[in-house]
Amino acid sequence: MSFRGLTRQNTLSSMAVPDDSKNTFLELKRKKIHRYVIFKVDEKNKEVVVEKTGGPAESYNDFTASLPENDCRYAVYDFDYVTSENCQKSKIFFIAWSPSTSRIRAKMLYATSKDGFKHELDGVHYEIQATDPSEMDLEVLRDRAH
Template sequence: MARVASGVPVADECKLKFLELQRKKAFRFIVFKLDEKVKQITVEKLGGPDATYEELVASLPENECRYAVYDFEFTAKDGIISSQKSKIFFIAWSPDIARVRAKMIYASSKDMLKQELNGIHYEIQATDPTELDLEVIKERAK
């Protein structure tokens, strides 16, 4: 298990799956859950390489907190030259209607997970579905 500073420890599987997303493009997204039984952050869902952003958003529970990473691929133009780029987004999903205790634990554990997932480009904190719109991702990636 990975180190723990404050919050909940991170399962080794989280870092391993993130490396597969980052280096091998094996996944488009990963959803992480704080498993209260084993008291650590674990992988809840993996989105295959062809998964969509909409599938990621649909996998986030309406009333429970989660973390997710999303590998956003886009075409960047530099003058007349276009190139494929990829940016990894960290999403902290903490809906307004989630339990207060859960929001506090997720908030205190977020930085530990981010430290274990080396290579994140942007972070999005969302409390309602409008903050998860694909346009938010596109705007940040520019």
């Protein structure tokens, strides 16, 4: 790999995470203000920004319908469930959405910056990588959470 290629790769993997993005995640985690948060990579400013949030009453279908059909995104979803002992629990899922129909450049950009971004989100319980909706079906979350 040429030096030039190496520099470009390092640039792609070092996305800034603005305080607004971190604070929105904390609002989901601690205050339960959001059911989900969808993040988008802003290539021009080299940062991961909040694209959309969903209120506590929104469903999983609302969340999946908010993801673009042909572009990558990061998302966190606060999954509530009841255990076999009848206890109410909540787990936070990090979802790396990378549909097969998205641009190669977008897939590479999201893949190379994912670990650095996820590291900024302290409190994620599980990670799901999805290239189509079936890979992040509600049953997949339910199975992982139990």
